[in-house]
Amino acid sequence: MNEQVADVQRTVLNQIVHARETAAHACPIPIAVYAGETDNVVTPASARSAFPDAVALPGDHFTIVRPDSLRHRSYTALKRQLLAAGDSGPPVEAVVTVGADRLEVHTAIDPCGTAAGASSAVLMPYLPRGHDTALRGALEPVLGGGPSVLAVLTGESPTGKTRALYEALLDLAPDRLLLRPAGAEDLLALLEGGRVVPGVVVWLNEAQRFLHGSVGERAVARLRDVLERQPGVVAVGALWTAPYWNDLTRGSARAGPRPAHRPVCPAHPGRGQAVRGRARAVGGARPPSEGPAADPGMEGGAGDGKVVQHLSGGPELLAAYLVGPGAHFTRVEHTLLTAALDARRLGHHGSLSAALLVEAADGALHPRHHSPDPAWAEPVLQALATGERSDGTRADIRRTLTALTALRRP
Numbered sequence: 472m473n474e475q476v477a478d479v480q481r482t483v484l485n486q487i488v489h490a491r492e493t494a495a496h497a498c499p500i501p502i503a504v505y506a507g508e509t510d511n512v513v514t515p516a517s518a519r520s521a522f523p524d525a526v527a528l529p530g531d532h533f534t535i536v537r538p539d540s541l542r543h544r545s546y547t548a549l550k551r552q553l554l555a556a557g558d559s560g561p562p563v564e565a566v567v568t569v570g571a572d573r574l575e576v577h578t579a580i581d582p583c584g585t586a587a588g589a590s591s592a593v594l595m596p597y598l599p600r601g602h603d604t605a606l607r608g609a610l611e612p613v614l615g616g617g618p619s620v621l622a623v624l625t626g627e628s629p630t631g632k633t634r635a636l637y638e639a640l641l642d643l644a645p646d647r648l649l650l651r652p653a654g655a656e657d658l659l660a661l662l663e664g665g666r667v668v669p670g671v672v673v674w675l676n677e678a679q680r681f682l683h684g685s686v687g688e689r690a691v692a693r694l695r696d697v698l699e700r701q702p703g704v705v706a707v708g709a710l711w712t713a714p715y716w717n718d719l720t721r722g723s724a725r726a727g728p729r730p731a732h733r734p735v736c737p738a739h740p741g742r743g744q745a746v747r748g749r750a751r752a753v754g755g756a757r758p759p760s761e762g763p764a765a766d767p768g769m770e771g772g773a774g775d776g777k778v779v780q781h782l783s784g785g786p787e788l789l790a791a792y793l794v795g796p797g798a799h800f801t802r803v804e805h806t807l808l809t810a811a812l813d814a815r816r817l818g819h820h821g822s823l824s825a826a827l828l829v830e831a832a833d834g835a836l837h838p839r840h841h842s843p844d845p846a847w848a849e850p851v852l853q854a855l856a857t858g859e860r861s862d863g864t865r866a867d868i869r870r871t872l873t874a875l876t877a878l879r880r881p
Contacts, residue, residue: 480521488522503552505545507535526568547646566637566672567645574651575676575876576637597638600631606639610705614644616669619704621694623678625716632709633676640672644705647672653878654680654822655687662693669703678708679715680878683820715820788868800874802840803851804866806832808874822878825852852877 490497504525506518512532518525528535528545538546544567551565566574571594602624609622624632640647650666651674652658658681661667673694675681682691698704710716791799792808800808810831814823829848833841841847854860856877858867867873 484521503548505535505548507531510535526570544646551646564649564651565646566640566649569649569651571634571637574633574637574674576634577871594634597634599638600635603635603639606635607643610639610643610707613703613705614647616703618702619698619706621698621706621708623708623710623716625710625712627712636674636676636707636709640705640707644672647705649674652681655682655684655690659686659690659693662690662697667694667697667704669701671704673704673706675706675708678710679719679820680822681708682719687821785872788872788874791868792874800866801851803832803836803842803847804855804874806835807848807851807855810835811875825849828852 486497487500488502490499493499502522504518504522505528506513506515506525507530508515508527509529509531515525515527526548528548529543530537530545535545538544540546548568551568576594606622606624609620612618613620624635626632640649648671650661650671652661658673658675661673667673681687694706698706710719792805796802796805807828810828811823813831814827819827825848829852832848850861852875854866855875856873858865858870858873860866
């Protein structure tokens with residue numbers, strides 16, 4: 472029986488789920504998979520082993536298909552899929568179905584430095600701060616049909632900007648239609664295609680990817696126009712305060728104010744809220760001396776107060792790069808990272824293509840370090856983005872923080 476099930480599963484995955492074109496024995500059909508959070512027959516982990524994008528809903532093997540109200544997540548998830556079935560456009564997404572990982576929320580870590588998990592179901596408990604109140608205060612009127620808004624969280628890296636956006640939307644708009652453009656061109660296409668309508672949430676994490684360059688300026692101008700002309704649209708983003716937020720919200724001394732950037736960022740229809748990274752005592756917290764082991768974030772942040780940065784491994788990642796090749800990063804990895812940093816330094820603020828990094832690194836590598844394999848960079852870029860090398864060693868920090876983030880068009 473197990474062999475028969477495995478054969479059927481293999482056929483479904485190869486000829487339906489992963490099929491690229493319709494043929495005699497294959498046909499690509501979108502499949503939405505849901506598992507019960509308390510299902511002991513087909514557990515969420517088992518569902519995700521075959522369907523990585525499977526979403527957990529409240530209920531067990533039987534009650535998951537028996538929603539008790541119109542607000543039950545099983546009902547809203549099914550309704551969303553049925554409404555999308557007749558739409559020939561891209562798949563319909565929502566915060567609750569996409570999950571924290573695909574929204575670039577950093578995975579939490581425990582005090583020992585091991586990964587806590589890879590999905591929103593295992594994120595560490597969230598402790599709201601002052602900016603959370605301000606953010607929700609900006610979003611709630613819009614979700615009720617009020618004037619549209621672009622809400623931007625600013626701060627150093629990593630102070631929890633993306634996690635704050637995720638938590639706010641998960642609480643206030645878990646089932647709202649979510650649009651995740653990959654860059655300025657995607658954002659402009661969504662705006663000009665009329666897909667940004669009342670009730671939609673536009674996710675612009677690492678917002679500098681959407682705002683720079685000629686296409687970015689056109690997207691910004693169009694976004695401002697849409698936000699001003701129609702109510703009920705929520706756009707959220709995150710930016711480093713320096714250099715991005717400061718650069719986008721002040722005029723140039725040489726050329727005067729930017730024609731497209733400046734109108735997006737004032738108080739209306741856009742709002743900026745700073746996210747601080749300095750340590751704060753939380754009621755009931757145990758001093759390090761009383762616990763079984765000292766918290767690395769508290770130790771690292773004792774001098775500069777940047778507990779969140781030390782917890783996520785940011786200073787450790789920077790130190791690993793500054794040591795140079797041959798220590799944490801291999802020579803080829805270090806060269807690719809240097810190419811990425813040089814591109815940023817030279818003004819390339821948007822997403823960087825693999826081809827650009829490979830070409831720059833190829834020219835920087837000494838001939839004796841060149842690989843005869845024409846696809847030499849693919850496993851290296853994958854290791855820098857996932858943290859795991861092909862030989863099983865790690866390229867990330869504490870199995871959590873990677874040097875690069877891979878972006879793919881939806």
